[in-house]
Amino acid sequence: MDLFSLYNRLLAPFAVFSEIKREPARSFAFALAAERRLLVVPRLEAVDALALRILELVNADPSLPPIDPPEAYALAFAKRAGYPLLTDNASPKLASLTLEELRGVEVLDSLDVLRLLYSGETLFKALKEFTEDTGVRFSARRLRELGVA
Numbered sequence: 001m002d003l004f005s006l007y008n009r010l011l012a013p014f015a016v017f018s019e020i021k022r023e024p025a026r027s028f029a030f031a032l033a034a035e036r037r038l039l040v041v042p043r044l045e046a047v048d049a050l051a052l053r054i055l056e057l058v059n060a061d062p063s064l065p066p067i068d069p070p071e072a073y074a075l076a077f078a079k080r081a082g083y084p085l086l087t088d089n090a091s092p093k094l095a096s097l098t099l100e101e102l103r104g105v106e107v108l109d110s111l112d113v114l115r116l117l118y119s120g121e122t123l124f125k126a127l128k129e130f131t132e133d134t135g136v137r138f139s140a141r142r143l144r145e146l147g148v149a
Helices: 025-034 045-060 069-081 090-098 110-117 120-134 140-146
Strands: 010-013 038-041
């Protein structure tokens, strides 16, 4: 998987990992964990307070999409650990761009990751495959910015 050319391992807080319910994503996550390419991080008290604060800040701001507890925890963990957060949920990304308390937290969605991995025609092909595989569609504005729309 090309993602591991960017990151040696992925860390998933248990609160997020336990949300993986569908196959084949669940089997894939367990296979990565068995290979020690995905590490499941237990709940940490040091992150709990920040996660609660993020939950309150984001959900109190009508300009931001709501955030659920696992997303808030993942965002808090990313801030505390100094790691990027990989998610296709809009709320953590917008919160990191909007809330002063979260400035500096890098939140990447699939389009950001694909852009880091590929360029030119290879990026165009990867985007097409990704969309066919996942059903995730990116905004025309963002695709135009990349020159692939």
